Amino acid sequence: NIQDIAEKNWDMYNLTMSSVVNWELFPTKSTLLSALKCLTSEQIQLISTYTFVHNRAVWKGFPDLFVWNPVSKKCKFVEVKSHSDRLSHHQIVWLDKLVEFKIDCEVCKVSANGAKKLLQRTPSIIELD
Structure with a gap:
């Protein structure tokens, strides 16, 4: 096992x-x-086989995050993109492979709301004992 x-x-x-x-x-x-x-033995085998067959080149485009819930035994691979960023060919290939392997995956679009305000603030100084 x-x-x-x-x-x-x-x-x-x-x-x-x-x-x-x-x-x-x-x-x-x-x-x-x-x-x-959170993954079946078959899914782990499929990912392993795919990566070994295609060697190091395949890691290009691998999703940014792997999140899982140990209680529900559910997991998801997540590719994080800014609103102006697009998926690369390698990222699309990986997401397609994960779908083919019946592994949950998604693209998460993020934005930096209020980032300018954060940059304009004076940094706080925290003293540790």
């Missing part, structure tokens, strides 16, 4: 530099396992 494999690999390699896994994305083993529970 994928959980057992992930747990074993975490125990063996979590402090090891890797070109395949960025262990820093998962600060604890339980974080990794709770995220994996």
Whole structure:
């Protein structure tokens, strides 16, 4: 089972530099396992196979965020774009692949409301004891 494999690999390699896994994305083993529970073994296999077949070039365009709810076991890949930004070819390919793999994904458009006001404010100084 994928959980057992992930747990074993975490125990063996979590402090090891890797070109395949960025262990820093998962600060604890339980974080990794709770995220994996939101995807089926087949979905994990499809993503893994696709990335290994296409090697490093495929990481271009990979969504910005992976969000999940460990209670409902639902997850979503999210590509974040400003109102003036457009999806690149690589991003479209990844989103299409995720849809093909039956993995929830979306594009989130963000705007900087009030950003000018924030920039004009005098910064606060906070003293720590």
